[in-house]
Amino acid sequence: MGRSIPLVEKEFVAGFRQQTEWAGLIASAFFFGKVGSGLFIMSVFLQSRLGMLIGLLIVLCGKGGAHMLYLGRPLRFWRAMSRPGSSWVSRGIWAMSLMLAAGFIAISLPPGSPLFMPLAIFAVICAFVVAVYDGFLLTSSPAIPIWNTALMPVMCMFYALLGGTTMVLFLKHLGFIQLSGKFTALLPSVEITLLVVNLLIVLLFLVGSINTGSAGRESFDLLVKGPYAVPFFALVIGVGLVFTLLMSFVAGPRAGAGTVALITVADLIGHYFIFFLLLKVGVFKPVLGFLKI
Amino acid sequence: MRLGMVIDLKRCVGCQACTVACKAENGTSPGIMYTKVLDQVSGTYPNVRKQFVPVLCNHCRNAPCERVCPTGATHKREDGIVLVDHDKCIGCRACYVACPYNNRIFLKRGKLKEGYYGKKMTPYERAKYPEHQDGIVEKCKFCSHRIDEGLTETSCVQTCPADARIFGNLDDPESKVSRLIRSRGGRQALCEDDTDPSVYYLD
Amino acid sequence: MKQSEMVAQKDYWAKSACKMCIHSCAIRAHVVDGVVVKIEGDPDNPSNRGKLCPKGQAGIHRLYDPHRVKTPLRRTNPEKGIGVDPKWEPISWDEALDTVAEKLKAIREDDPRKLLPAINDFHRIHIWGWGAAFGTPHYFSTVGQYCGAAYHPLNGILDGSFAAINDYNHCKYWIQIGAGDGFSSHLHVAASIKRMADARVERGMKLVVVEPRMSAGAAKADEWLPVRPGTDRAFVLGMVYVLLHEQNVYDAGFMRKHTNGIYLVAPDGNLFRNAETAKPMVWDSAGNTAREYDTEGLNLEDVALEGVYTIEGVEYRPAFQEVKDSLKDHTPERMAEICSIPAETIRRIATEFGEAACIDSTIKINGKEYPYRPAAVNFYRGAIGHFDGGLDSAAMKLINLVIGNIDVPGGHIGVGLDHRLLILKEGKDGMIEPQPHLLHPAYEFAEKPYSYQLMEWYPIGIDPGHLIAENVLNPEKYGFDFQPEALIIEHSNPMWNLSATNKVIEVFKKLKFIVAIDIVLNESTDWADIVLPDLSYLESHLLVCIEPPMVTGHVYRRPVIEPLYDGRDATDILTELAKRIGFLPEWNGLLNFTMFLSEENHLDPDTPYSSLELTDRMAKSIYGQDKGLEWFQEHGHTTRDQTPEEMYLPYAKLGQRIPLYFNFIKEVGDDMAEKMKTAGVEWDTSAYLPVPVWRDHHPLHNTPPEYDLYAFAFKEAQANFSESTTLPWIDEVVSCQPMHLGVMINSKTARNKGIKTGDILKIESPFGEITGRATVGEEVHPECIAISNTISRWSQHPVGKKQRSTHFNKLLPADVKWTCGMTGHLETTARVKLSVISE
Structure with a gap:
């Protein structure tokens, strides 16, 4: 007999159990949080107020909206700020609120205001927290081994940077952002570098999760062999990383707006689905482990 | 004082009296079970072993649910009972994914509008449902309301025909739970997660 | 506390008795503002000590089920059938009772047997x-x-008991065959689970469970021995062979002193009797002569248990020798072939059992010395619900008799039907009087049968109700010259609980009038013309005491709240109907008997008595005039532990023996054979054997081989009968338990047949077919499928109704050929073949 621990649902059987509560909306919040904060960070670097604004709006409406839709008692959301000392949710909300406050104030300042840079930098620091806190949130849960790895925040950070870079490129091609020539030349290389790094991190994450205990292994199997293997390989690896990488190589800095739009959509699809699927394959350990015969 | 439970796996016969008694005591809505008994089967016919594993909130001393709760809704009483303050919970479910024992349950919004027989509630349901709120996370309370009334047992312990569940003060070395843990080698579930549960299992 | 005072309180606990299975655990209900918010076991009751099983816990749902019958109902849709809406219309009690009384009165005047x-x-x-x-x-x-x-008749024949259980307090080696005692059912399960857990865990009792499915008991056992269904007797007889023929282990002292093992048996199988006194003879080895068993001065040590003694050219053997000889070819090797448990296992278990029996040892309890035999076989319907069930039962008794453990500490203890404990009377031949009929008196034999269940032809059986449909549909076979016209159902579900369901449905179609008394409707009562609402157990009065093991005494069932609806106690309804139909004197006469009413509490034949009054008189009759209803309202119950004197060696107190050799059964069989010969009825009496042996002609094991699997039904603690499945809490729990989700099939068998969990199977027996969802696993014998009773419902009640009804009873036969010739028990296992309908 192979492994004798079954994957169970509502039945009264001791076994691996998939978490069922964190799914689409949480993945959306993660997604918008990272893309928005990534764009915000990049835009501050590139000194694009419009980019900053879009980044802030993505965080406010996308991430904030997803959270509000998700909460069982949304009107009490403010209570979530009570425990920054121990709770990453609290810290995330604080970071998000401060990022939004500082960011919006900064971009509403008249050009040349001496306050702009300090506020923007403060907002960038907060945005950085917004980008990575969900990685810590997942890591801080001992219950679900595949989330409980140090690579999780790293992966979050790099996905945020990738998402930000992609969005900047996209907005540039749409003409919303003006970049200096130095940056225009540099950005496609940054994008390619980030894609390669993300691919490596995802691979490292996968290899690392094989040995996160039996429940981690179960998650791994679900992701690469089970019902989630097709979306994982097709959308996360194929569309999100390999396709974007190839397109970026082939098209290079001369890529037209259509190509860039395609790359952007592909990247965002991969971005959304990696976290969505990682949430879905979160598996709890069986309470009393294996039963020996 | 640290209230805890010892579950004697040798005694448990998987009858689910605890599961139903818990429902009756707490008036939980359909699908919500604070405790239940899981089957665990291993081996190949005819060499088969089957064990019944009652599960419930472990009321951990080092409770991840308490740590991750952003609102402070999840809190620990002085007697070690971990509770959710229904008025403070926002339903973010961070505790749900943080609980290694998978013993937190989210009540979907609207969940309390229907009873077991649909929209028309029974008198029992009308009496019990006001104790709950929807849109928040619930879990076993170690029958804190019974303890506050001066009772010494939770509802599941009270009914357990096999006396497979024993309730008492883990801090008192002479309590029945402490003596059982010593003499029978009680173990905590998933102790590698460093949660220090107040529920011990005896093999 | 008086009823009116109690229910006037705002917040109170009311003591009462549970009724979520057939037994009667003591409960207390918490009532707040008139609403029952919790039911718990009564902690003051020494039997269940506050404990309650899941069914008992779920009683609140029975009380507040919105589908309860709230008023008398009349059917307005003349069409009847499965899934047909009866279109109930509420009517008044008077109208309902008038209608019923009028219909039934006409039938009674015509021919009462038509009801x-x-x-x-x-x-x-x-x-x-x-x-x-x-x-x-x-x-x-x-x-x-x-x-x-x-089951019950064999208990009654052995020691005047109704049921039996191993001694939870002293047993050290417990073999459990096809029974749920201590785990899932039978004899106050909540109380028994605790006793069994204490024995297993505190006293280290070894438990061996023999059954084809790994039940809760088998899961907790030290050893699970999967057995082929309907062959448990072979396993046990293999053990008897090992003990008697290989190891010479048996309790000679017990047999000599307490059984008829010493009585000489003639070559024709009858007891050798003194020609003049007709007393059974024994062989006195000291005098080298046969003597009457009760000869004064006869030293029991000298009386032969073994040997062959020739008297006037005829060979006689002591009954024990006869038992031994009858089983001389029941080797473990041969029995292993039959039951599928390996011979070496049979040998090992027999050896362990024999050693654990501590033959010749004694124990002092309350200063009195008793034999100590801490090993016993316990069994129930799984073991005996078969074609040769009488012999199955007898074999299970025999293995216990061999080690001398009947009603001794540690052994196999008789349990009474009620507070009367065992029915012990001096019988003939120095033996206790056999009590095969504890539920109602025996039916008088008739050459032409008058009861559809042929009770008059099963003199030591219990009404084989499953034969009714066959006889109604084929009246000419045994010459029934009447047809049923009406049916009265009180808290029963014949369409669901009888086998050969399709035939039962045909009977329902023939009936012109059906009246039902119940609190919720079911498969059968969905067909009623008039429904009369009963009170639920939490709304009515009763004194109950049903098969209490280890304890005795009544629990007072009282209304814990005022009745919710316009119901009436079923007893009151039946009294009212008896009055209106015109047989109140007969009814009151019967109640005098069935409620144990003493002379001073006897009923006036022409006065209708309320259930309340009856309960009061019953209490006074049993416990004295000062302990009527009021006393019980104050004290709740009279339950107490049985004394050792009540439990142990009850027959010895009467100076009576119990059978090792079941000559009574043989005598009844010979008598039946004679009577049936005279009647000219072809009737198989071959099952009336004095010694249980294996018989190869068992129809179950000789079904055409295309039916390659055995199928059986099972229950666990979560549900019994149909009623518990309509409780939402129970339905919810069983819907989460794999064993209750479908048809259990062994993984190896499933692999061979290409079946996976979730596949929809067609299951065909020679008698019917059903469909069900496959649940593949390790917990069932590879030659079997096991079907939970929780997936069988199809009534109008919405709870517990499954997408498909996998109703096991449809697979079963229901005729004389498949019925135990001795006891009338139906074969309850089916042979089936499987095919996959959809994946």
């Missing part, structure tokens, strides 16, 4: 005889078929 009663409320055994008082002899329900037509 089929299905009155099988186990808590109100006192009303079972309503049909008899009416004048009809039928029992259109499972009655004996499902609890144990082959």
Whole structure:
């Protein structure tokens, strides 16, 4: 007999159990949080107020909206700020609120205001927290081994940077952002570098999760062999990383707006689905482990 | 004082009296079970072993649910009972994914509008449902309301025909739970997660 | 506290008795503002000590089920059938009772046998005889078929008991065969689970469970021995062979002193009797001569248990020798072939059992010395619900008799039907009087049968209700010259609980009038013309005491709240009907008997008595005039532990022996053979054997080989009978338990047949077919499929109704050929073949 621990649902059987509560909306919040904060960070670097604004709006409406839709008692959301000392949710909300406050104030300042840079930098620091806190949130849960790895925040950070870079490129091609020539030349290389790094991190994450205990292994199997293997390989690896990488190589800095739009959509699809699927394959350990015969 | 439970796996016969008694005591809505008994089967016919594993909130001393709760809704009483303050919970479910024992349950919004027989509630349901709120996370309370009334047992312990569940003060070395843990080698579930549960299992 | 005072309180706990299975655990209900918010076991009751099983815990749902019958109902849709809406219309009690009384009165005047009663409320055994008082002899329900037509009579024949259980307090080696005692069912399960857990865990008792499915008991056992269904007797007889023929282990002292093992048996199998006194003879080895068993001065040590003694050219053997000889070819090797448990396992278990029996040892309890035999075989319907069930039962008794453990500490203890404990009377031949009929008196033999269940032809059985449909549909076979016209159902579900379901449905179609008394409707009562609402157990009065092991005494069931609806106690309804139909004197006469009413509490024949009054008189009759209803309202129950004197060696106190050799059974069989010969009826009496042996002609094991699997039904603690499945809490729990989700099939068998969990199977027996969802696993014998009773419902009640009804009873036969010739028990295992309908 192979492994004798079954994957169970509502039945009264001791076994691996998939978490069922964190799914689409949480993945959306993660997604918008990272893309928005990534764009915000990049835009501050590139000194694009419009980019900053879009980044802030993505965080406010996308991430904030997803959270509000998700909460069982949304009107009490403010209570979530009570425990920054121990709770990453609290810290995330604080970071998000401060990022939004500082960011919006900064971009509403008249050009040349001496306050702009300090506020923007403060907002960038907060945005950085917004980008990575969900990685810590997942890591801080001992219950679900595949989330409980140090690579999780790293992966979050790099996905945020990738998402930000992609969005900047996209907005540039749409003409919303003006970049200096130095940056225009540099950005496609940054994008390619980030894609390669993300691919490596995802691979490292996968290899690392094989040995996160039996429940981690179960998650791994679900992701690469089970019902989630097709979306994982097709959308996360194929569309999100390999396709974007190839397109970026082939098209290079001369890529037209259509190509860039395609790359952007592909990247965002991969971005959304990696976290969505990682949430879905979160598996709890069986309470009393294996039963020996 | 640290209230805890010892579950004697040798005694448990998987009858689910605890599961139903818990429902009756707490008036939980359909699908919500604070405790239940899981089957665990291993081996190949005819060499088969089957064990019944009652599960419930472990009321951990080092409770991840308490740590991750952003609102402070999840809190620990002085007697070690971990509770959710229904008025403070926002339903973010961070505790749900943080609980290694998978013993937190989210009540979907609207969940309390229907009873077991649909929209028309029974008198029992009308009496019990006001104790709950929807849109928040619930879990076993170690029958804190019974303890506050001066009772010494939770509802599941009270009914357990096999006396497979024993309730008492883990801090008192002479309590029945402490003596059982010593003499029978009680173990905590998933102790590698460093949660220090107040529920011990005896093999 | 008086009823009115109690219910006037705002917040109170009311003591009462549970009724979520057939037994009667003591409960207390918490009532707040008139609403029952919790039911718990009564902590003051020494039996269940506050404990309650899941069914008992779920009683709140029975009380507040919105589908309860709230007023008398009349059917307005003349069409009847499965899934047909009866279109109920509420009517007044008077109209309802008038209608019923008028219809039944006409039938009674015409021929009372045209009424089929299905009155099988186990808590109100006192009303079972309503049909008899009416004048009809039928029992259109499972009655004996499902609890144990082959079980109870053998208990009664052995030691005047109704049931039996191993001694929870002293047993050290417990073999459990096809029984749920201590785990899932039988004899106050909540109380028994605790006793069993204490024995297993505190006293280290070894438990061996023999059954084809890994039940809760088998899961907790030290050893699970999967057995082929319907062959448990072979396993046990293999053990007997090992003990008697290989190891010479048996309790000679017990046999000599307490059994008929010393009585000489003639070559024809009858006891060798003194020609003049007709007393059984024994062989006195000291005098080298046969003597009457009760000869004064006869030293029991000298009386032969073994050997062959020739007297006037005829060879006689002591009954023990006869038993031994009858089993001389029951080697473990041969039995292993039959039961599928390996011979070396049979040998090992027999050896362990023999050693654990501590033969010749004694124990002092309360200063009195008793034999100590801490090993015993316990069994129930799984083991005996078969074609040769009487012999199955006898074999299970025999293995216990061999080690001398009957009603001794540690051994196999008789359990009474009620507070009377065992029915012990001096019988003939120095033996206790056999008590095969504890539910109602025996039916008088008739050459032409008068009861559809042929009770008159099963003199030591319990009503084989499953034969009714066959006889109604084929009246010419045994010459029934009447047809049923009406049916009265009280808290019963014959369409669901009888086998050969399709035939039962045909009977329902023939009936012109059906009246039902119940609190919720079911498969059968969905067909009623008039429904009369009963009170639920939390709204009515009763004194109950049903098969209490280790304890005795009554629990007072009282209304914990005022009745919710316009219901009436079923006893009151039946009294009112008896009055209106015109047989109140007969009914009151019956109640005098069934409620144990003493002379001073006897009923006036022409006065209708309320259930309340009856309960009061019953209490006074049993416990004295000062302990009427008021006393019980104050104290709740009279339950107490049985004394050692009550439990141990009860027959010895009477100076009576019990059978090792079941000559009574043989005598009844010989008598039946004679009578049937005279009657000219072809009737198989070959099962009336004095010694249980294996018989190869068992129809179950000789079914055409295309039916390559055995199928059986099972239950666990979560549900019994149909009623518990309509409780949402129970339905919710069982819907999460794999064993209750479908048809259990062994993984190896499933692999061979290409079946996966979730596949929809067609299951065909020679008698019917059903469909069900496959649940593949390790917990079942590879030659078997096992079907939970929780997936069988199809009534109008919305709870517990499954997408498909996998109703096992449809697979079963229901005729004389498949019925135990001795006891009337139906074969309850089917042979089936499987095919996959959809994946």
